[in-house]
Amino acid sequence: MTRHTTTxxxxxxxxxxxPPRASRAPGDSEVSLLSAALAALEAVRDPExxxxxxxxxxxxxxxxxxxxxxxxRLRLPTYFCAPNFAFLMVADAYDAVSAVPGVRKTEVxxxxxxxxxxxxxxxxxxxxxxxxxxxxxxGELHDLRADFLRKAVMAGTDQVCRPLLAxxxxxxxxPGMTLGDVPPSPALDRLRQRRAxxxxxxxxxxxxxxxxATGVRISGEAIPLHLRRARTTRISIEANGGICRGMLRxxxxxxxxxxAVLGEEExxxxxxxxxxxxxxxxxxxxxxxx
Amino acid sequence: MYEKNGEKYFVVDGHMHYWNAAxxxxxxxxxxxxxxxxECFHAYMxxxxxxxxxxxxxxQKYSEDDLMKDVFEDGYVDVAIFQPTYLKEWYKEGxxxxxxxxxxxxRHPGKFVYNTRWDxxxxxxxLKVLRQNVERFGSKGCKLYTAEWNNGSRGWKLTDxxxxxxxEACQELGIKNVHVxxxxxxxxLDKDAFDxxxxxxxxxxxxxxxxxVEHVGLPRIDDFCYMATQEPNVYAGxxxxxxxxxxxxxxxxxxxxxxxxxxxxxxxxxxxxxxAIWEPKWQVEGFVDWDFPDSDDFADYPRLGVxxxxxxxxxxxxxxxxxxxxxxxxxxDGGTPGAHEVLAGQPEEHAVSGA
Numbered sequence: 001m002t003r004h005t006t007t008x009x010x011x012x013x014x015x016x017x018x019p020p021r022a023s024r025a026p027g028d029s030e031v032s033l034l035s036a037a038l039a040a041l042e043a044v045r046d047p048e049x050x051x052x053x054x055x056x057x058x059x060x061x062x063x064x065x066x067x068x069x070x071x072x073r074l075r076l077p078t079y080f081c082a083p084n085f086a087f088l089m090v091a092d093a094y095d096a097v098s099a100v101p102g103v104r105k106t107e108v109x110x111x112x113x114x115x116x117x118x119x120x121x122x123x124x125x126x127x128x129x130x131x132x133x134x135x136x137x138x139g140e141l142h143d144l145r146a147d148f149l150r151k152a153v154m155a156g157t158d159q160v161c162r163p164l165l166a167x168x169x170x171x172x173x174x175p176g177m178t179l180g181d182v183p184p185s186p187a188l189d190r191l192r193q194r195r196a197x198x199x200x201x202x203x204x205x206x207x208x209x210x211x212x213a214t215g216v217r218i219s220g221e222a223i224p225l226h227l228r229r230a231r232t233t234r235i236s237i238e239a240n241g242g243i244c245r246g247m248l249r250x251x252x253x254x255x256x257x258x259x260a261v262l263g264e265e266e267x268x269x270x271x272x273x274x275x276x277x278x279x280x281x282x283x284x285x286x287x288x289x290x
Numbered sequence: 291m292y293e294k295n296g297e298k299y300f301v302v303d304g305h306m307h308y309w310n311a312a313x314x315x316x317x318x319x320x321x322x323x324x325x326x327x328x329e330c331f332h333a334y335m336x337x338x339x340x341x342x343x344x345x346x347x348x349x350q351k352y353s354e355d356d357l358m359k360d361v362f363e364d365g366y367v368d369v370a371i372f373q374p375t376y377l378k379e380w381y382k383e384g385x386x387x388x389x390x391x392x393x394x395x396x397r398h399p400g401k402f403v404y405n406t407r408w409d410x411x412x413x414x415x416x417l418k419v420l421r422q423n424v425e426r427f428g429s430k431g432c433k434l435y436t437a438e439w440n441n442g443s444r445g446w447k448l449t450d451x452x453x454x455x456x457x458e459a460c461q462e463l464g465i466k467n468v469h470v471x472x473x474x475x476x477x478x479l480d481k482d483a484f485d486x487x488x489x490x491x492x493x494x495x496x497x498x499x500x501x502x503v504e505h506v507g508l509p510r511i512d513d514f515c516y517m518a519t520q521e522p523n524v525y526a527g528x529x530x531x532x533x534x535x536x537x538x539x540x541x542x543x544x545x546x547x548x549x550x551x552x553x554x555x556x557x558x559x560x561x562x563x564x565x566a567i568w569e570p571k572w573q574v575e576g577f578v579d580w581d582f583p584d585s586d587d588f589a590d591y592p593r594l595g596v597x598x599x600x601x602x603x604x605x606x607x608x609x610x611x612x613x614x615x616x617x618x619x620x621x622x623d624g625g626t627p628g629a630h631e632v633l634a635g636q637p638e639e640h641a642v643s644g645a
Contacts, residue, residue: 078333079326082474114326127481136444137479151512166586225323229516232553235545236512241537243337243508250336251329253431282370 057256068104077247155234156191180204292366305529305562312351326604365570373433406450410452437473445476454585515553529562548591
């Protein structure tokens with residue numbers, strides 16, 4: 001059986017691992033299927049960090065066969081990363097790749113994790129979280145996911161509001177604004193998307209500042225605290241992302257599969273994938289012996 | 291003691307370890323967890339300056355001499371607080387127990403504070419051991435790791451009924467300081483194991499205890515900050531915040547410090563090196579030199595001056611633990627004494643336990 005694989009090593013032809021290259025020239029259909037599978041993976045996010053698993057370096061490899069069999073291997077910054085979030089990423093990757101037209105069979109393998117066997121088996125059997133961790137969990141992960149989407153909305157609020165404030169809008173002016181009043185930006189698109197996922201208003205007429213738990217507009221005395229919390233949430237997520245990246249880099253020498261448009265040149269301010277890798281370089285990569 | 295620009299800093303390392311994570315201490319059948327745990331710790335070390343990195347072999351098991359040199363001789367620490375982590379399901383003798391710490395520490399009088407630990411799932415037997423540890427080692431603090439695995443259970447919350455019995459015992463036994471460290475697992479597994487809401491509850495229910503949230507609640511700094519700002523007896527343990535960010539991600543470090551200074555305040559932040567994950571030397575030096583980057587992004591955060599750094603590096607912890615601080619290290623005029631109002635101005639009868 002012919003398989004076409006892209007791994008950080010074999011796919012080193014392009015800056016982000018794309019376009020894929022293999023020793024044996026693959027057929028056009030295989031290449032396009034692989035591209036489609038990778039594009040699907042870009043839509044899978046780490047729910048805690050609110051960032052695609054591809055830009056985080058969590059996708060170790062992706063393989064497709066001419067027969068439509070896809071295998072994705074995922075890896076995380078530590079052996080003990082929280083099993084509930086790990087499960088969500090494996091399950092979401094499974095769903096995303098399975099939905100690609102032409103993919104007939106999907107396997108997602110989480111590597112090097114204490115609960116890998118349980119998670120991989122549970123996702124493959126479509127067992128859900130509670131059955132996968134029978135006796136150790138009481139429910140599925142919808143609430144957990146929603147909690148972290150609300151954090152993403154708070155962080156996104158800071159990302160959208162900070163440039164407005166810097167450009168001269170007063171904090172008192174923000175609650176009167178709607179999403180349609182904000183100049184277009186990737187951060188705004190992302191905020192709308194996260195709000196829509198939660199079922200919160202996300203159209204042009206929707207208020208810019210809302211309580212992510214209730215959807216109610218923020219106004220009056222609540223504004224300064226809301227903005228402070230938005231910033232704190234963003235910083236918390238970004239700091240975690242920075243630590244996760246450093247840990248992953250220590251654990252694995254390779255960069256992982258990344259979409260070509262997003263390389264290492266991320267910036268600490270603004271931008272869609274934001275913030276998560278600061279402009280100051282991560283200097284934790286090199287290792288000295290003692 | 292650390293001195294810079296004529297200022298003298300009394301250094302209390304509020305969070306450090308003396309562990310044995312070498313293969314000779316791995317529980318048969320649980321080797322993968324023992325190995326995974328120490329490799330995870332070692333990866334954290336990778337976030338510090340390259341010249342301070344150790345080999346994994348050295349990191350698994352370092353000697354008493356290594357610790358004394360790294361922490362006291364080179365690392366400027368005056369008093370170090372041992373925070374035990376047992377993990378006996380993975381490590382035969384435990385990862386670092388109260389006993390292991392104290393047996394080593396008793397050869398160095400006055401240098402260490404021996405915190406103990408408890409786990410509500412250990413029931414009556416655990417309560418007995420807690421009493422014994424307080425008697426033997428004079429523990430005035432305890433370290434709680436809520437993600438510890440215990441007989442098929444992957445973790446617990448401070449609000450569990452069993453936990454209240456232990457918190458009541460802490461009050462009765464004179465344990466003042468409860469260090470809380472959250473990890474990746476809990477029961478049930480579908481909940482966020484890092485959630486700090488349980489600390490909020492018990493801090494309200496036990497106003498005479500101090501709750502030091504280790505690693506500033508990482509990865510939930512945001513939740514921790516909102517909680518800490520409302521609870522007078524909740525403190526921020528800076529271990530990991532400094533070690534993982536100050537060198538590797540200086541701008542994030544500045545943001546995190548800004549948030550902590552805003553929500554928690556310099557009177558309630560405690561330095562901890564998390565040795566042997568990171569050596570204290572570079573952390574103390576870097577922290578004393580640290581300031582916000584010169585940028586509008588940081589303009590509205592509270593500033594941190596020499597007095598604030600003195601509090602965070604040692605005076606706050608000294609207050610919480612009743613550690614005598616010589617006059618030359620005390621704040622001169624201008625700085626507030628810091629730390630807990632209940633303890634401030636009421637010197638404890640005991641000096642450093644084990645002294």
